[in-house]
Amino acid sequence: MNSGCDAPGLMPIEQAMRIIADTISPITDITLCDLGEALDRVIAKDIVSPINVPAYDNSAMDGYALRFNDYLASKTLTLVGKSFAGTKFTGAMQEGECVRIMTGAEIPEGADTVVMQENAVANDKQITFNSAGKGDAIRPAGDDIKQGDTILKVGDRINAIDIGLLASLGVSSVPVYRKLRVAVFSTGDELLAVGEQPRSDRIFDTNRPMLLAMLSKMGVDTIDMGIIEDDKAQIKAAFEYANQQADCVITSGGVSVGEADYTREILEEYGSVDFWKLAIKPGKPLAFGRLPNSVFFGLPGNPVSSAVTFDQIAAPALAILAGCKIQAPVLLPAIAASIFKKRPGRTDYQRAHYFIDEDGQVSVETLGSQSSGVLSCFRKSNCYAVLESERGRVSAGESVHILPFSSIVS
Numbered sequence: 001m002n003s004g005c006d007a008p009g010l011m012p013i014e015q016a017m018r019i020i021a022d023t024i025s026p027i028t029d030i031t032l033c034d035l036g037e038a039l040d041r042v043i044a045k046d047i048v049s050p051i052n053v054p055a056y057d058n059s060a061m062d063g064y065a066l067r068f069n070d071y072l073a074s075k076t077l078t079l080v081g082k083s084f085a086g087t088k089f090t091g092a093m094q095e096g097e098c099v100r101i102m103t104g105a106e107i108p109e110g111a112d113t114v115v116m117q118e119n120a121v122a123n124d125k126q127i128t129f130n131s132a133g134k135g136d137a138i139r140p141a142g143d144d145i146k147q148g149d150t151i152l153k154v155g156d157r158i159n160a161i162d163i164g165l166l167a168s169l170g171v172s173s174v175p176v177y178r179k180l181r182v183a184v185f186s187t188g189d190e191l192l193a194v195g196e197q198p199r200s201d202r203i204f205d206t207n208r209p210m211l212l213a214m215l216s217k218m219g220v221d222t223i224d225m226g227i228i229e230d231d232k233a234q235i236k237a238a239f240e241y242a243n244q245q246a247d248c249v250i251t252s253g254g255v256s257v258g259e260a261d262y263t264r265e266i267l268e269e270y271g272s273v274d275f276w277k278l279a280i281k282p283g284k285p286l287a288f289g290r291l292p293n294s295v296f297f298g299l300p301g302n303p304v305s306s307a308v309t310f311d312q313i314a315a316p317a318l319a320i321l322a323g324c325k326i327q328a329p330v331l332l333p334a335i336a337a338s339i340f341k342k343r344p345g346r347t348d349y350q351r352a353h354y355f356i357d358e359d360g361q362v363s364v365e366t367l368g369s370q371s372s373g374v375l376s377c378f379r380k381s382n383c384y385a386v387l388e389s390e391r392g393r394v395s396a397g398e399s400v401h402i403l404p405f406s407s408i409v410s
């Protein structure tokens with residue numbers, strides 16, 4: 001029999017993500033950012049290369065530059081000079097001649113081939129070549145990037161490789177959208193802030209430090225508003241302050257149906273609720289809506305529910321808000337190596353461990369309690385087993401889908 005937790009009428013996550021995409025207006029403020037600060041920022045104008053990379057034809061090997069036709073005519077050529085990376089050979093290479101060349105050095109005028117030194121024998125100025133292929137070991141100008149190529153597009157999040165690409169173009173600053181400001185507070189009279197004296201009738205606020213850490217991984221500016229008591233007036237005041245300071249307000253706790261669960265009620269009064277209660281496990285009572293100047297996520301108080309809903313729903317929403325292009329998560333097929341307890345009605349994001357079994361198959365096993373209060377289960381896991389809503393208990397050997405953990409939760 002289903003408990004209230006699997007009640008019908010819950011919204012599928014796909015529908016929730018469509019609502020988020022339709023509701024959120026990305027920020028439009030653009031700022032110039034130094035390359036050294038640009039990691040994780042979102043490109044606001046296409047970046048077009050001002051130069052060729054590499055700028056000149058150069059050697060991929062340490063060896064000898066020559067004309068291939070000369071090699072065909074005689075395997076032994078006369079050495080007439082050297083070309084180093086940074087100091088090119090300036091002379092004119094005549095018929096029957098070759099030039100010593102280092103990796104990255106400019107190809108001398110007239111040469112069309114580089115033979116690596118392992119395929120050559122030097123006898124003073126006479127170099128005999130064992131083998132050569134026309135055009136070998138030459139990296140032409142613009143081989144990597146051509147002048148006028150679009151390197152990064154509006155909505156690309158700048159990663160470490162992009163920093164390298166931009167550096168290779170000599171770009172010292174990039175137009176990006178301004179950083180998001182996200183305010184976070186926890187609600188709950190049972191919560192102690194880390195650093196406070198432990199008490200047998202209290203628990204430590206786990207979600208706020210965890211969410212702030214996840215947000216800092218996303219490169220947003222955070223506003224830590226601490227713990228707010230389960231008091232309607234105080235929570236409302238926190239909503240109003242957060243809305244003035246931030247583009248997005250994230251709370252944890254108080255979104256379910258208990259007598260001290262005020263979050264959704266205040267959201268309804270002060271802003272609007274776009275959805276509440278999803279067909280996912282954990283995270284069913286997630287609330288999403290809008291405040292006068294910001295968007296709002298009310299994450300469920302259970303730490304696992306907070307983590308999963310942030311990772312799967314709030315993080316992509318923040319990426320949209322930041323002006324970033326996002327892709328739907330790519331689920332991978334795997335074979336269940338253990339049973340997965342499940343009831344139909346919600347899509348489960350079970351914390352699991354995937355590995356390659358002795359037959360070379362991608363397999364996935366469950367490693368422990370799937371309770372929404374058991375945060376330690378993430379540590380043992382490296383993926384979600386995403387078990388579709390209509391499924392019941394999964395037996396070992398059945399096909400399932402997995403979603404390897406992103407850097408937000410790992």
Ligand SMILES: Nc1nc2c(c(=O)[nH]1)N[C@H]1C(S)=C(S)[C@@H](COP(=O)(O)OP(=O)(O)OC[C@H]3O[C@@H](n4cnc5c(N)ncnc54)[C@H](O)[C@@H]3O)O[C@H]1N2
Nearest residue numbers: 005186188205206207253254255256261284300301302305
């Ligand atoms: N009658 C029903 N009860 C509950 C339902 C339901 O459908 N009907 N849903 C359950 C589900 S599912 C979830 S998830 C939770 C969500 O509840 P809330 O978002 O209202 O959160 P709280 O009640 O405030 O707390 C739940 C749980 O998590 C602990 N908690 C809260 N905040 C923190 C924090 N910052 N750090 C660590 N732990 C926290 C809190 O002490 C509770 O144990 O509701 C179920 N109930």
Ligand code: MOO
Nearest residue numbers: 282283284305372
């Ligand atoms: O949805 Mo709750 O997050 O199952 O524990």
